[in-house]
Structure formats: C-alpha cells, structure tokens
Amino acid sequence: xxxxxxxxxxxxxxxxxxxxxxxxxxxxxxxxxxxxxxxxxxxxxxxxxxxxxxxxxxxxxxxxxxxxxxxxxxxxxxxxxxxxxxxxxxxxxxxxxxxxxxxxxxxxxxxxxxxxxxxxxxxxxxxxxxxxxxxxxxxxxxxxxxxxxxxxxxxxxxxxxxxxxxxxxxxxxxxxxxxxxxxxxxxxxx
Numbered sequence: 744x745x746x747x748x749x750x751x752x753x754x755x756x757x758x759x760x761x762x763x764x765x766x767x768x769x770x771x772x773x774x775x776x777x778x779x780x781x782x783x784x785x786x787x788x789x790x791x792x793x794x795x796x797x798x799x800x801x802x803x804x805x806x807x808x809x810x811x812x813x814x815x816x817x818x819x820x821x822x823x824x825x826x827x828x829x830x831x832x833x834x835x836x837x838x839x840x841x842x843x844x845x846x847x848x849x850x851x852x853x854x855x856x857x858x859x860x861x862x863x864x865x866x867x868x869x870x871x872x873x874x875x876x877x878x879x880x881x882x883x884x885x886x887x888x889x890x891x892x893x894x895x896x897x898x899x900x901x902x903x904x905x906x907x908x909x910x911x912x913x914x915x916x917x918x919x920x921x922x923x924x925x926x927x928x929x930x931x932x933x
Contacts, residue, residue: 772920773912773913773921774913782797782884782907783883784798785876785879787844789853789868790857790869792853797903800840801906801907802905803840804928805901805902806825806901807903808844810846817898822860824921825864829841835929839929842868844869844870846886848874851871856869884901884909898914910928
C-alpha cells in the first residue's frame with residue numbers, strides 16, 4: 744500500500760511540474776521588439792532581375808541580412824546558417840523567405856547575387872538596386888556600411904513578421920536558436 748501511495752504522490756508531482764512548465768511563456772533568443780518595428784515598403788531588384796518589394800513577402804516570415812558576395816566570413820557564415828535553419832524547418836521552410844540585401848551594389852549585379860546564393864540554396868533571395876534606393880533601406884534598418892579595402896557592415900539578422908515589421912534582431916545567435924524561434928512563430932499561426 745505504501746508503494747502505491749508513493750507512486751501516486753510521484754505521479755502528482757510530475758503532473759504538477761508538467762503543468763507548471765506548460766504555463767511558462769516562450770523566451771525568444773534574439774532581441775524582441777515589442778511592439779514590432781514598422782518598416783517602409785522598398786522597391787529593389789532580385790537576383791533574377793525582377794522588381795522586388797518588401798510587400799511581396801507579406802504573409803511570410805522573413806530572415807533578412809545585409810552583405811556582399813566577397814565577404815570573407817560573416818556573409819557566408821550567415822548563409823550557411825540560413826541553409827541549416829531551412830533544413831531544420833522541413834516542410835515549414837516554404838513559409839519563410841531568406842533574403843540578402845547587398846551592401847555593394849556597384850560590384851554585385853543580380854547575376855552575381857544569383858550565382859553566389861546558388862552555392863547555398865537556390866531558394867534564397869538576393870536584392871540589389873540603385874545606391875539611393877539601397878541607402879533608404881540601410882537607413883530604415885539602421886545598417887552601417889563602411890567602404891574600405893574590405894567592406895565593413897552590420898552583421899545583424901532581422902526577423903520580419905508576416906506584416907513586414909521587424910520583430911526580432913539576431914546578433915551572434917546560434918542557428919538552432921533562430922530556428923527554434925521561427926518554429927515557435929510558425930506553430931503559433933497554425
């Protein structure tokens with residue numbers, strides 16, 4: 744009889760722990776902006792030479808970062824992480840757009856962006872445009888670009904919600920954490 748009572752007590756304890764854990768709010772891994780930061784629609788050109796607007800991705804989550812194709816470290820590392828995130832999301836990955844906006848439009852044409860992105864995943868989107876159009880986007884996202892022998896640029900990744908607002912900002916976050924945040928946001932909309 745004592746064994747049954749002990750098992751029952753343990754069962755209640757485990758159930759209480761499980762219920763307590765279920766009530767805990769999810770903690771996002773990036774910097775959460777509450778409320779999300781509204782952004783302006785932009786008009787750029789994608790890697791296929793087609794007009795592209797931020798509003799084209801309405802209804803999807805967007806992982807957005809700024810870089811260039813000859814970047815020796817941050818850009819290829821970010822794209823490699825995007826590839827891992829996309830694989831981790833499985834069939835839900837089609838509900839996320841992975842976007843690179845160039846910080847060096849003079850050298851990185853749509854064709855060059857397409858060739859570069861294909862090394863990682865052909866579904867990734869590369870955007871470029873005129874210097875004026877890009878400067879407007881850089882200002883919108885607080886992106887700093889410093890021309891030099893090797894370009895220096897902001898390495899943050901922005902997660903845009905389905906309305907195109909910046910919801911999270913990631914800086915030096917493991918890809919698994921970003922994938923977990925995306926999965927949480929995707930699951931909450933199912």
